[in-house]
Amino acid sequence: xxxxxxxxxxxxxxxxxxxxxxxxxxxxxxxxxxxxxxxxxxxxxxxxxxxxxxxxxxxxxxxxxxxxxxxxxxxxxxxxxxxxxxxxxxxxxxxxxxxxxxxxxxxxxxxxxxxxxxxxxxxxxxxxxxxxxxxxxxxxxxxxxxxxxxxxxxxxxxxxxxxxxxxxxxxxxxxxxxxxxxxxxxxxxxxxxxxxxxxxxxxxxxxxxxxxxxxxxxxxxxxxxxxxxxxxxxxxxxxxxxxxxxxxxxxxxxxxxxxxxxxxxxxxxxxxxxxxxxxxxxxxxxxxxxxxxxxxxxxxxxxxxxxxxxxxxxxxxxxxxxxxxxxxxxxxxxxxxxxxxxxxxxxxxxxxxxxxxxxxxxxxxxxxxxxxxxxxxxxxxxxxxxxxxxxxxxxxxxxxxxxxxxxxxxxxxxxxxxxxxxxxxxxxxxxxxxxxxxxxxxxxxxxxxxxxxxxxxxxxxxxxxxxxxxxxxxxxxxxxxxxxxxxxxxxxxxxxxxxxxxxxxxxxxxxxxxxxxxxxxxxxxxxxxxxxxxxxxxxxxxxxxxxxxxxxx
Numbered sequence: 257x258x259x260x261x262x263x264x265x266x267x268x269x270x271x272x273x274x275x276x277x278x279x280x281x282x283x284x285x286x287x288x289x290x291x292x293x294x295x296x297x298x299x300x301x302x303x304x305x306x307x308x309x310x311x312x313x314x315x316x317x318x319x320x321x322x323x324x325x326x327x328x329x330x331x332x333x334x335x336x337x338x339x340x341x342x343x344x345x346x347x348x349x350x351x352x353x354x355x356x357x358x359x360x361x362x363x364x365x366x367x368x369x370x371x372x373x374x375x376x377x378x379x380x381x382x383x384x385x386x387x388x389x390x391x392x393x394x395x396x397x398x399x400x401x402x403x404x405x406x407x408x409x410x411x412x413x414x415x416x417x418x419x420x421x422x423x424x425x426x427x428x429x430x431x432x433x434x435x436x437x438x439x440x441x442x443x444x445x446x447x448x449x450x451x452x453x454x455x456x457x458x459x460x461x462x463x464x465x466x467x468x469x470x471x472x473x474x475x476x477x478x479x480x481x482x483x484x485x486x487x488x489x490x491x492x493x494x495x496x497x498x499x500x501x502x503x504x505x506x507x508x509x510x511x512x513x514x515x516x517x518x519x520x521x522x523x524x525x526x527x528x529x530x531x532x533x534x535x536x537x538x539x540x541x542x543x544x545x546x547x548x549x550x551x552x553x554x555x556x557x558x559x560x561x562x563x564x565x566x567x568x569x570x571x572x573x574x575x576x577x578x579x580x581x582x583x584x585x586x587x588x589x590x591x592x593x594x595x596x597x598x599x600x601x602x603x604x605x606x607x608x609x610x611x612x613x614x615x616x617x618x619x620x621x622x623x624x625x626x627x628x629x630x631x632x633x634x635x636x637x638x639x640x641x642x643x644x645x646x647x648x649x650x651x652x653x654x655x656x657x658x659x660x661x662x663x664x665x666x667x668x669x670x671x672x673x674x675x676x677x678x679x680x681x682x683x684x685x686x687x688x689x690x691x692x693x694x695x696x697x698x699x700x701x702x703x704x705x706x707x708x709x710x711x712x713x714x715x716x717x718x719x720x721x722x723x724x725x726x727x728x729x730x731x732x733x734x735x736x737x738x739x740x741x742x743x744x745x746x747x748x749x750x751x752x753x754x755x756x757x758x759x760x761x762x763x764x765x766x767x768x769x770x771x772x773x774x775x776x777x778x779x780x781x782x783x784x785x786x787x788x789x790x791x792x793x794x795x796x797x798x799x800x801x802x803x804x805x806x807x808x809x
Contacts, residue, residue: 301719304377308388308713309538309698311367314357316540316701325361329354335545339552356407365403366392368713373403386716389704434459439558442602442616449474452618453493458556460616463563466519466595469493478595479519480624485509492625494594512592518625518674519596520583521617522567523610523662524632526793528601529558530565532575533789539697550574558603564796567630568597573796586628596625606636607658607743608650614662619669621758626673629666629759631659631747634682634768638740639722643715645732646724649739655746660754667756674759678751680744682768684725685733690782691791692728707791721792768794 318328333346353374360370366389371377379385385396392399438445444454444461453468454461462468466478469490475483476491483491487506490497499506522528534554536547554561563571569581583597600617602609610633619627637650650658659678666676691707699705708728714720715727724736744765751763772782775797787793 297718300378301717304371304386305714305717305719307371307374307376308367311357311361311370312388312698313538313540313543315361315367316698317543318361319701320540325358326350326354329357332543335543335548337548337551340555342551356410359406359410360403363403363406365399369396369399369403372396372400373407384716386713388698388709388713435556435558439602442600442613446471448472451475451477452616453477457563458553463557463561463599464568465598466493469595477618478597479627480620482506482508482512485513492596494592494596496592496594508592512590515590515592517590517592517596518586519593519598519627520568520586521598521619521627521629522565522601522632523605523614523617523629524567524599524601525605525634525636526560526601526603527634528565528567528605528630528632529560529562529599529603530569530796531559531603531790531793532561532787532795533559534575535697535788538789539700541701560601560603562599562601565599565601567601567632568599570597575796578796582628582630596627598627601632604636606633606650607655607662608637610658610662611665614665617669619671621669621671624671626671626675626759629670629674629676630679631662631676632679634679635684635722635740637743638681638724638736639684641714641718641720641723643718643723646735646739649724649736650743652742652746655743656750659747659750663750663754663756663761667758670758672758675762676756676759677762677764678747679767680747680763680765681740683737683740683766684722685737686768686772686782687722687725687786687791688727688733691786694783696791697788710791721790726792 314325314328314332317323317331318325321328321331323331329350333343333350336343336346338344356374357370360373365373366387368377368387368389369392372379372385377386379397379400385400387396394402434445438459442460443452444456444465445459446456446461447454447468448471449468451468451474453465453471455468455471457463468477470476470493476489476493478493480492483489485506486492486497486508487499488497494512496508496511497506500510532554534547534550536542536544537551561575562568564573564575564579566581568583569579570583571579573579583593586593586596598617600613602613605613637655640648642648663676666674670676688711692711694707695703696705696707696710699709711720711726712728715723720726722736723732724739725733727733748763748765751761754761771794772785775782775785785794785797787795
């Protein structure tokens with residue numbers, strides 16, 4: 257029973273700290289690919305960050321409801337959905353950790369101190385003690401020692417050695433087993449005819465690529481050229497089939513022939529996949545059962561919302577703002593393009609690792625329509641969690657080699673008449689400039705956590721997803737932008753010098769800078785365009801403005 261509880265607790269930790277787009281997440285999902293030492297470090301980091309987040313939520317829920325810590329834990333569990341056994345796991349975890357948390361919270365200790373006391377955060381020799389909140393009056397080390405004395409003889413603390421290794425089992429949980437497999441392959445988990453299209457929404461299904469209208473026939477899928485002009489069946493799933501009884505012409509031929517119909521494909525990172533953690537998940541003042549109603553769906557989509565993204569979004573947004581995507585624009589321009597989209601984006605995607613999931617894209621040169629492909633790796637070639645961040649960035653020489661290899665692969669797979677548009681990297685200095693002195697959702701209730709503290713805590717834990725931009729070091733922020741500009745120049749040079757047989761090549765620069773300028777001209781503030789939880793990604797307000805940006809010269 258205890259082992260199941262611990263697995264469940266770590267599941268919740270993974271959900272709540274999913275904003276860390278780094279090698280740490282790869283270590284959790286693919287332990288066989290990491291060294292033993294790296295795994296140990298990853299486990300410690302995730303355990304600590306997740307613990308601080310969850311204990312903060314419990315502490316604030318007690319404050320909001322004027323309740324005890326025990327009652328606050330019950331509130332939190334009652335908000336979680338029953339799907340996947342998440343609520344039941346939470347209740348078991350409360351039984352396990354509850355007595356210790358109650359003792360420590362009654363001492364009016366902050367979440368970071370509590371997590372050190374119960375050994376989910378650990379101090380390292382010759383390293384600073386990482387903390388999210390302001391240091392206590394007696395100092396961190398003395399306060400942590402006092403907190404440890406409070407729970408030293410608890411049942412959990414006497415058995416806390418069961419914790420190491422728990423994260424290695426994350427992919428054995430039913431809720432995560434299929435997700436881990438899908439993250440690795442980037443193809444639909446439910447795909448009966450193995451054509452890389454699905455009738456199931458999440459797990460890389462039709463939220464990510466056009467919905468398969470016949471998942472038992474691999475010759476029927478979105479994006480193909482119509483078979484016999486679809487007079488008898490809808491071979492490309494665009495909803496057009498049959499023929500006009502008066503003239504005998506098929507509707508596909510009558511409405512689509514010569515209209516230059518084509519699909520859209522995005523090769524990108526978490527911004528292209530539309531990574532999003534709902535702020536109400538970490539804002540106790542606004543937390544309710546409705547807050548977590550989409551939790552299971554979010555997990556099954558890797559905390560991404562591609563169905564609302566600026567490139568391939570097609571559903572009305574339920575996470576704020578509205579959906580206005582390039583796919584919808586193509587479809588409005590030509591209804592023959594219905595369902596012809598593929599979102600081949602991944603959290604942590606970069607020019608360096610695109611080759612690992614590029615083959616999940618599907619396009620048949622002989623049977624399928626041309627496509628417009630956007631190459632949008634806007635940050636991870638300069639973003640990493642390393643303290644020595646500059647030496648871990650992609651170099652211009654490597655950037656050229658990676659991109660050219662990926663373009664050669666596209667040339668071997670895209671139908672003739674396609675287009676590839678290379679997007680420049682973003683200037684991430686706007687993150688610090690516009691957020692550092694604002695309160696993070698975890699700090700809004702008591703006005704005690706700014707983004708500067710949040711970024712600093714992640715840096716201390718060596719888990720900052722972009723050490724070069726999410727830092728108070730202005731020189732480092734400028735050097736990171738300088739490298740991003742160098743990599744963008746490589747993309748621009750490739751777009752003018754490289755030639756390919758099956759597609760034309762274009763380049764678009766400074767999209768996000770144009771978006772921010774547009775928003776400011778409308779009276780908005782730049783911070784309003786950023787995801788509040790991670791302080792790193794564009795939020796749902798940006799797609800409409802991105803459209804405006806793409807219209808500018």
